[in-house]
Amino acid sequence: MTDKEKRTRWRRYIEAHERIANEWALRGYAYPPPGFPVLPESLRGLCCGAKTRAGTPCKLTAIFINGRCKLHGGLSTGPTSKAGKAVSRENGKLGGRPKQNPSP
Numbered sequence: 001m002t003d004k005e006k007r008t009r010w011r012r013y014i015e016a017h018e019r020i021a022n023e024w025a026l027r028g029y030a031y032p033p034p035g036f037p038v039l040p041e042s043l044r045g046l047c048c049g050a051k052t053r054a055g056t057p058c059k060l061t062a063i064f065i066n067g068r069c070k071l072h073g074g075l076s077t078g079p080t081s082k083a084g085k086a087v088s089r090e091n092g093k094l095g096g097r098p099k100q101n102p103s104p
Contacts, residue, residue, distance in 0.1 A: 010043055
């Protein structure tokens with residue numbers, strides 16, 4: 001099984017798990033809890049796999065739904081709206097923190 005197929009199966013597993021959890025929450029977390037899908041054996045120990053600065057693949061196994069770890073998956077993809085992109089562009093022109101006046 002290729003890495004791409006594993007990541008696709010990983011996303012399907014997470015989406016099924018979240019769907020069942022959301023349905024349970026809508027029922028007010030009524031007892032008994034629902035049966036959650038078992039993680040397939042082929043996905044156990046799935047690594048992030050992103051390329052590190054050293055050029056080796058990342059070996060972290062705590063990964064998000066996108067299949068990457070907290071270091072390489074990132075939650076922010078940058079601004080997506082026109083207004084957000086404009087603000088980002090202006091911040092880039094400023095060149096870092098404002099300079100502080102030295103105290104006497």
